[in-house]
Amino acid sequence: RNPLVLPLTRRSLLLAGGAAGVASMVPAPLRPAAALEATHTLAPGPARIRMVGDAYPETTVWAYDGRVPGPEIRVRQGDRLRIAVTNRLVEETTVHWHGLRVPNAMDGVPHLTQRPIAPFETFTYEFDAVDAGTFWYHPHQRSHEQVGRGLHGALIVEEREPVTVDRDLCWVLGDWRLKEDASISNDFGAMMDMSHGGRLGNTVTVNGRVLDEVPVRAGERVRLRLVNAANARIFGLRFQEHRPVVIAIDGHSVEPHEPEDGRIVLAPAMRVDLVIDMTGAPGDRTTVIDDFYPDRAYRLLDLGYGPDRLRDKPPDTPVRLPANPVAEPDLSAADRHEVTLGGGMMGSMAGAMVDGRMTDMRTLLRQGMAWAINGVSSGGADRHGGGDAGHVMAPILTVARGRTCVIAMANETAWPHPMHLHGHTFRVLSRNGRPTRFREWQDTVLLAPRERVEIAFVADNPGDWMFHCHILEHQAAGMMSTIRVA
Numbered sequence: 001r002n003p004l005v006l007p008l009t010r011r012s013l014l015l016a017g018g019a020a021g022v023a024s025m026v027p028a029p030l031r032p033a034a035a036l037e038a039t040h041t042l043a044p045g046p047a048r049i050r051m052v053g054d055a056y057p058e059t060t061v062w063a064y065d066g067r068v069p070g071p072e073i074r075v076r077q078g079d080r081l082r083i084a085v086t087n088r089l090v091e092e093t094t095v096h097w098h099g100l101r102v103p104n105a106m107d108g109v110p111h112l113t114q115r116p117i118a119p120f121e122t123f124t125y126e127f128d129a130v131d132a133g134t135f136w137y138h139p140h141q142r143s144h145e146q147v148g149r150g151l152h153g154a155l156i157v158e159e160r161e162p163v164t165v166d167r168d169l170c171w172v173l174g175d176w177r178l179k180e181d182a183s184i185s186n187d188f189g190a191m192m193d194m195s196h197g198g199r200l201g202n203t204v205t206v207n208g209r210v211l212d213e214v215p216v217r218a219g220e221r222v223r224l225r226l227v228n229a230a231n232a233r234i235f236g237l238r239f240q241e242h243r244p245v246v247i248a249i250d251g252h253s254v255e256p257h258e259p260e261d262g263r264i265v266l267a268p269a270m271r272v273d274l275v276i277d278m279t280g281a282p283g284d285r286t287t288v289i290d291d292f293y294p295d296r297a298y299r300l301l302d303l304g305y306g307p308d309r310l311r312d313k314p315p316d317t318p319v320r321l322p323a324n325p326v327a328e329p330d331l332s333a334a335d336r337h338e339v340t341l342g343g344g345m346m347g348s349m350a351g352a353m354v355d356g357r358m359t360d361m362r363t364l365l366r367q368g369m370a371w372a373i374n375g376v377s378s379g380g381a382d383r384h385g386g387g388d389a390g391h392v393m394a395p396i397l398t399v400a401r402g403r404t405c406v407i408a409m410a411n412e413t414a415w416p417h418p419m420h421l422h423g424h425t426f427r428v429l430s431r432n433g434r435p436t437r438f439r440e441w442q443d444t445v446l447l448a449p450r451e452r453v454e455i456a457f458v459a460d461n462p463g464d465w466m467f468h469c470h471i472l473e474h475q476a477a478g479m480m481s482t483i484r485v486a
């Protein structure tokens with residue numbers, strides 16, 4: 001039996017809609033009947049994994065349950081999740097459920113939504129999986145080091161009616177700065193990284209390993225979920241002669257489309273779901289490359305075609321995903337706010353407010369800070385020696401519960417910034433004044449240097465929510481704030 005083909009079941013026949021020619025297709029993933037409550041455990045702690053190749057020693061990492069990425073948590077939309085996190089690190093931690101719209105107390109931000117989880121302590125998170133899609137989880141405590149040492153994992157919420165594919169794959173992309181003995185370089189928080197483009201590594205992994213080949217089969221249709229769990233690396237993936245179709249961004253359904261220039265751009269924390277028809281022939285090899293930084297393009301891995309063929313031409317079943325129950329912004333009655341991003345090298349920021357005091361750029365840098373949102377620099381993981389939200393952060397803006405909030409963001413720096421809002425999903429309305437084609441729902445939006453981006457969301461989840469850059473060094477060095485929904 002070919003391991004790539006799942007057995008045909010009654011459920012898959014129903015989902016295939018009985019259309020002719022698709023009888024050999026099955027939806028993925030298949031799972032047993034309703035589990036309405038899913039209880040999981042996670043234990044972050046040190047571990048050793050083989051990341052590079054058998055010729056290299058193992059790498060000491062910080063990992064959930066000893067694995068990088070952490071165990072894939074997979075539930076169905078509407079399920080209630082209960083996740084008991086036991087801290088086996090020698091420092092405090094939390095878990096943030098990136099992109100999931102959870103109650104504030106379950107959001108995993110130290111000192112803002114909860115007391116951090118001390119070593120040996122257990123904290124149980126509990127929330128409903130309201131939205132279907134591809135999400136992920138990671139600590140929010142000293143994120144730049146905890147995430148960067150390996151604490152991150154995928155959380156997948158299956159649609160009630162998923163698209164029909166042969167296989168459902170998830171690639172969690174990681175980026176590591178390894179030394180020659182495959183150990184992680186200890187220079188977390190280096191000012192050079194903090195004040196420039198963040199900690200870029202020298203080793204890119206897929207699901208925790210440097211991969212040479214992913215086996216595929218001629219004619220099969222794959223749903224590929226991409227998760228960028230890197231601290232700072234932006235990916236720009238090309239699948240050569242394949243024509244991937246984007247069906248979801250940050251977990252949320254988008255009108256199925258081929259990406260601009262055939263390149264899938266994925267900033268830190270972003271997810272993209274693709275449908276890829278394996279249009280090659282048995283025996284083919286296709287190299288997937290990443291050329292986001294054009295002068296540093298590299299081969300990520302190969303798609304290696306096996307000897308046989310699943311079907312002759314791609315299936316013509318629809319690939320549009322159902323929409324999630326996100327409230328539609330009312331732009332005619334919106335509260336409008338402006339947010340500016342400043343700082344970094346080659347920028348024009350002269351200084352910023354730190355703890356209520358105006359601080360010039362040189363002093364800022366000396367304190368391990370480099371960035372500001374609306375002129376305020378918060379965070380300073382190094383300076384405060386503690387959590388990413390180690391001191392009280394006054395909200396940069398307050399939105400009345402239930403109101404539509406439009407935020408016009410202006411990146412006044414020479415660096416790209418993927419800006420992430422907790423607790424909500426926003427529509428990306430425009431870029432540099434031009435309406436976006438799909439008004440995508442996202443939780444993290446990449447702003448190019450000097451770019452202006454407008455987002456809109458209904459502030460329907462009460463609480464103080466983090467709003468920060470997901471280049472984790474930028475976050476730690478000041479590009480972090482909160483938005484209050486009250």
Ligand code: C2O
Nearest residue numbers: 096098269420466
């Ligand atoms: Cu992925 Cu504030 O987090």
Ligand code: CU
Nearest residue numbers: 417469471474
């Ligand atoms: Cu940034």
